[in-house]
Amino acid sequence: MIRSSAIRIPFRYAAGTAGSRFLAALRDEQRILGTRCTSCARLLVPLRAFCPACGIEMLEEVEVGPGGTLQSWTLRADGTAFALVLLDGASTGIVHRLLGAAGEARCGLRVQARFAVDRRGGILDIAGFEPAQGGAA
Amino acid sequence: MSEPILVPIEMDQSWRYAATAAMARFCEGLKECRIEALRCEGCGRRYLPPRPVCGNCHLLLRDWVPVRDEGRLAAWTVVHVPILDARSGRTREAPYGMGLIRLDGADTTLNHYVAEHDPSRLAIGLRVRAVWRERLEGAIDDILHFEVLR
Numbered sequence: 001m002i003r004s005s006a007i008r009i010p011f012r013y014a015a016g017t018a019g020s021r022f023l024a025a026l027r028d029e030q031r032i033l034g035t036r037c038t039s040c041a042r043l044l045v046p047l048r049a050f051c052p053a054c055g056i057e058m059l060e061e062v063e064v065g066p067g068g069t070l071q072s073w074t075l076r077a078d079g080t081a082f083a084l085v086l087l088d089g090a091s092t093g094i095v096h097r098l099l100g101a102a103g104e105a106r107c108g109l110r111v112q113a114r115f116a117v118d119r120r121g122g123i124l125d126i127a128g129f130e131p132a133q134g135g136a137a
Numbered sequence: 138m139s140e141p142i143l144v145p146i147e148m149d150q151s152w153r154y155a156a157t158a159a160m161a162r163f164c165e166g167l168k169e170c171r172i173e174a175l176r177c178e179g180c181g182r183r184y185l186p187p188r189p190v191c192g193n194c195h196l197l198l199r200d201w202v203p204v205r206d207e208g209r210l211a212a213w214t215v216v217h218v219p220i221l222d223a224r225s226g227r228t229r230e231a232p233y234g235m236g237l238i239r240l241d242g243a244d245t246t247l248n249h250y251v252a253e254h255d256p257s258r259l260a261i262g263l264r265v266r267a268v269w270r271e272r273l274e275g276a277i278d279d280i281l282h283f284e285v286l287r
Contacts, residue, residue: 005226007150009149014142016139
């Protein structure tokens with residue numbers, strides 16, 4: 001005898017100082033923020049409180065995107081795709097939804113962030129990334 | 138500096154529970170409002186819910202004995218901060234009572250809801266009786282809760 005069911009687990013993720021600033025900028029300004037490490041000069045996205053490589057606190061807040069380049073992607077069983085996007089100016093990619101036809105996906109594809117209409121202070125304040133007008137880089 | 142943001146997230150956790158042969162028989166019995174315990178032929182202890190091996194004697198258990206759907210409260214508490222019910226995935230409206238119930242014919246206790254949350258009306262030793270749901274499914278929540286007999 002095997003029983004199966006599911007439970008729904010509601011929780012609240014505390015975004016922290018840097019994460020809250022990042023999410024508030026998405027929600028209120030539709031801007032994507034990163035942090036420049038004053039030691040190694042990498043521009044980390046999303047905004048962070050410190051550089052994990054150098055261990056120093058980073059204070060320089062920099063806007064990146066909203067355009068970017070598709071570094072990698074993966075198709076999901078439902079036909080949609082996840083995208084690893086290197087936003088313009090950033091040193092690190094972020095994972096998000098790829099909007100539009102997943103069949104268009106290829107490395108180097110120029111993409112653009114599309115912001116959600118209803119923004120509540122979460123990563124889905126970016127609805128996803130869609131191929132940019134004008135095509136390839 | 139922006140305000141601290143808490144992102145609300147709902148995660149669905151699916152599960153599959155593989156019952157032992159003993160638990161499968163116990164659950165089948167519930168479909169007919171029948172409760173059975175497994176009795177140890179060594180020490181005589183009657184286990185409810187049933188388990189395959191006696192915790193004292195380590196003997197395999199196979200002697201099924203009938204248990205009534207009435208018993209006594211062995212312990213109780215009133216819950217004010219509800220937890221998720223693993224069967225339904227929902228929280229119960231607080232406050233609610235919970236008890237360890239020793240059914241007549243069993244030596245171990247069953248952890249279940251008690252339809253009383255007034256501490257002044259709860260006491261160890263109170264007689265309680267199972268309230269069954271209308272459509273029995275062969276699961277422990279076929280018993281909705283235990284009502285206090287007064």
